[in-house]
Amino acid sequence: MKKSIVTVACVCISLIGIWGCSIDEDNLEENIDTLENIEKNSSNIPIPDIIRNKVVVRFRDTTLSTIDKKNKRQQIEQFYSFNILNRETCDCDINGPELWTIDTTHNNFLGVRHLVENLVTNDPSSQGDENVEGDEDAVYDYQFYITIANNTLSGNYTTPIDNRIIASNNPDYVNIAILDTGVDYDFFSQPFLYNTRNARNGTFGVSGWDYINHDKDIRDDNGHGSKVTKIITTELNADGVPHQILPIKTFGQDGSGSYFDIVCGMNYVSKIPNIHIVNMSFGWYGLRNQSILKAIMEEISEGTLFITSAGNYGVNVDEDTPHFPSGYAIENLLGVGGYDLSLEEELDIPDLLERITMERSNYGPETIDLAAPMDNYTLIMQSNPNTSITVYPVGTSFSSAYVTSIAGKLYDKEAPSLQLYSNIMDSCHKVPGLQRKIEEGNVILKQNR
Structure with missing residues (x-):
């Protein structure tokens, strides 16, 4: 176990x-194909590309008011030297996780990878199950895309x-x-x-x-x-x-x-x-x-x-x-x-x-x-x-x-x-x-x- x-x-x-x-509801297009393929063994395992200007964020305190969250976002922007250009929330859950599109051109911003791996929450040597001391307000994760069959x-x-x-x-x-x-x-x-x-x-x-x-x-x-x-x-x-x-x-x-x-x-x-x-x-x-x-x-x-x-x-x-x-x-x-x-x-x-x-x-x-x-x-x-x-x-x-x-x-x-x-x-x-x-x-x- x-x-x-x-x-x-x-x-x-x-x-x-x-x-x-x-x-x-929307209508979707019809498409039929009966082939079923499987990934083939390969030494080139597809590691997802990290989207360089997007970060998935979740506030640790899910009961924060809208004003409190706005203030904390501004504090985080100032502390980590970036600006939030756009903010998305999960459909119909404004208090849930967020997706930030950020300005990566600030001279002092060290990048999304540095933000996620070194400044907050996660130990890069972990197996996805360990947290270390970091930002007390929020947890940050990469945004990336994957594909299935x-x-x-x-x-x-x-x-x-x-x-x-x-x-x-x-x-x-x-x-x-x-x-x-x-x-x-x-x-x-x-x-x-x-x-x-x-x-x-x-x-x-x-x-x-x-x-x-x-x-x-x-x-x-x-x-x-x-x-x-x-x-x-x-x-x-x-x-x-x-x-x-x-x-x-x-x-x-x-x-x-x-x-x-x-x-x-x-x-x-x-x-x-x-x-x-x-x-x-x-x-x-x-x-x-x-x-x-x-x-x-x-x-x-x-x-x-x-x-x-x-x-x-x-x-x-x-x-x-x-x-x-x-x-x-x-x-x-x-x-x-x-x-x-x-x-x-x-x-x-x-x-x-x-x-x-x-x-x-x-x-x-x-x-x-x-x-x-x-x-x-x-x-x-x-x-x-x-x-x-x-x-x-x-x-x-x-x-x-x-x-x-x-x-x-x-x-x-x-x-x-x-x-x-x-x-x-x-x-x-x-x-x-x-x-x-x-x-x-x-x-x-x-x-x-």
């Missing part, structure tokens, strides 16, 4: 006991979202948030979306939020999120597990998203009650100083389990290049790698386990808790009775999705997230030959259906 991203008009509400936003898959855009929202939030359901490219609800025949119309007495969308287009239409125009969701719901439906999915769109049509979008998405999760599992099938390499996202995750209630993918470059993320968020030292976080298994005949479990290898997935026994299949997923994406597309997704994104479905099956509303973590780990088989790649050689076998 681990220790210890077309802006439209927006009306934001900031009242005691109310948190929300109401915006008209760009394999567009879209339905017919004929299904109204209201037809896919569960009428009321049943306390006996397992609630799963998915930070991804959204979900195309054309591919789902029954209501499955978590209802957020009345969350915190506000009107923050109808189910989830689109932080790319800044509206309430969480329809997937990329395909990645729909495939992740399909794996989860297919498995849960097959075992009769009642569930609700909360899609949070933090990646766009081309698969790109920003650290700030992800922070805002997680901030959104923190505002919604009773989210039991969060699936995060994405990641980035190298940048250790990301305290804001990690802190929000740690502040979310103990009833939430985070499930993250390990990445697909076949590298040791403990010793070579760290991978996040799977590498965060958060107790209630599962880092999921992927394994390969080629079978031409049915085998007993002991013989089957001996055939398992990890060649394409990232690995590291300190940060990767378990492995699930990277492939062997066949998804029938049917958008109407006469149209269906079969896709075969490959990658640790889908290993993570499969483990999320296992978590949904094992979820017990009376148990904390650490108990769910333990129950998942207890369900694993041990592969001695993988102990140097994943914790205790833990693997989850996929049930054939």
